[in-house]
Amino acid sequence: MRLSIILPTYNMEKYLPRCLNSLLEQDIPKRDYEIIIVNDESKDNTLQIAKEYQRKYDNIVICDKENGGAGAARNSGLKMAKGKYIHFVDPDDYIARNVYGTLLHFAEEKELDIAAFIFTKTKRTDWFETNTNIEELNIDGAPVITGTEYIANNNYRNTVWWYLIDRKFIENTGLSFIEGRWMEDSILTPQLFMKAQRMARLPLDVYRYMITPNSAMTSKEPEHYHKLISDIENATFVFDGILKQIPENDSVSKKCKSRIKTRQQSFVFFLLVRLMKSRLPIQYIPEKLEGFKKINAYPLNNFVGKDFNGLGYRILTKIFNKEKLMYPFMHFFRGLYRPATKLIG
Incomplete structure (x- = not known):
C-alpha cells in the first residue's frame, strides 16, 4: 500500500463528508491507499457518517477511541497505518482533486523521508481544482536536501498536514505526537525535519486549509x-x-x-x-x-x-x-x- 491518510476527528459532522469526498476523488486506485478515520469520542454524528462511508468504500478504516485529543488520535492512526507514506489531514480541510498520484510519484521517485507541497488558505467550500499545471511540473528539478538544511533556508510550516512522511522513517525515529496538549505538530515537525536525510518540496497545489470560525486555535471559550x-x-x-x-x-x-x-x-x-x-x-x-x-x-x-x-x-x-x-x-x-x-x- 502506497499511502495512509489519517484523519483525527472530533465533532466533525459538518465537514467530514466534504473532506472524505476530496480524498476519494484521487488519481490512484483505492487499493493503493487507505483512509483511517480516528473518531475521538465525538458527541455528534461524526461516527455515523464515517460508518456510512466505510460501508461504501473498502479503503476506509475506522478507529473509535476514547477522547484524548488530536495528538493521541494521530498516534492511534499511525499505529494502524499500512502505507509507505503517511499524510495527516484535518477533517475540516480538504484536498484538491487528483493530486496524490503526482505527489506520491515524486516522493517515491526521490526516495524521500519527507515530501512537502503547496497549500492554499481559503473560505471556499467547493474549490477542488488544483492551481498547478501538473503536466508542466519539473519533478527532477526539486532538490533533495536534509531537513536541517530545509529549516536553515526556508520559513517552514509547523503544521503536520503540510507534508507526507515515510512511515518507516517516522517509526525509526521513535518520535510521536505529544498527547493531551495543543501545539503537538509544532513540536513534532522540527524534530522530524532534523532527522530527515532526504527532504524536498514539490510546487504542487495540494491542500485546502479552511479558514473557519471557532477552530482549535481561534476559539475564545x-x-x-x-x-x-x-x-x-x-x-x-x-x-x-x-x-x-x-x-x-x-x-x-x-x-x-x-x-x-x-x-x-x-x-x-x-x-x-x-x-x-x-x-x-x-x-x-x-x-x-x-x-x-x-x-x-x-x-x-x-x-x-x-x-x-x-x-x-x-x-x-x-x-x-x-x-x-x-x-x-x-x-x-x-x-x-x-x-x-x-x-x-
Whole structure:
C-alpha cells in the first residue's frame, strides 16, 4: 500500500463528508491507499457518517477511541497505518482533486523521508481544482536536501498536514505526537525535519486549509483559551530541549538553530498577545517571563526578522520587550478590547 491518510476527528459532522469526498476523488486506485478515520469520542454524528462511508468504500478504516485529543488520535492512526507514506489531514480541510498520484510519484521517485507541497488558505467550500499545471511540473528539478538544511533556508510550516512522511522513517525515529496538549505538530515537525536525510518540496497545489470560525486555535471559550496559553508555554520549554540538540559546527546548523530560536520566541510573542486579550491577572505574567528568561526565550531578541517582519510584529515586540511599558499597555488595551476570557481564580 502506497499511502495512509489519517484523519483525527472530533465533532466533525459538518465537514467530514466534504473532506472524505476530496480524498476519494484521487488519481490512484483505492487499493493503493487507505483512509483511517480516528473518531475521538465525538458527541455528534461524526461516527455515523464515517460508518456510512466505510460501508461504501473498502479503503476506509475506522478507529473509535476514547477522547484524548488530536495528538493521541494521530498516534492511534499511525499505529494502524499500512502505507509507505503517511499524510495527516484535518477533517475540516480538504484536498484538491487528483493530486496524490503526482505527489506520491515524486516522493517515491526521490526516495524521500519527507515530501512537502503547496497549500492554499481559503473560505471556499467547493474549490477542488488544483492551481498547478501538473503536466508542466519539473519533478527532477526539486532538490533533495536534509531537513536541517530545509529549516536553515526556508520559513517552514509547523503544521503536520503540510507534508507526507515515510512511515518507516517516522517509526525509526521513535518520535510521536505529544498527547493531551495543543501545539503537538509544532513540536513534532522540527524534530522530524532534523532527522530527515532526504527532504524536498514539490510546487504542487495540494491542500485546502479552511479558514473557519471557532477552530482549535481561534476559539475564545475561556477554558480552551486558558489551556491553549498553558500549552503554548509548554511548547516554549520543549523547544529549549530541541535547541540544545542542535550542534553549531557548521553554517547550516547555526542557521537552523537560529530559525528554531525564532519559532520558540514566536510562541512567547503569541502567548503574550493572547494574555493581552484575556482577563488573566496582569501579575500572572511576570512569573512566566522569569521562566522564559532562564531559557533565553525572552526578551524577544530573535523574533523579528525574515520570518516575522511586519509592522505590527515590530511595534508589539518593542512594547513586549520593555516590561515597564508592556503592563500599562496591556491594561490600556484591555480597556478598549472586550476580553476573550473570564477572570479565573
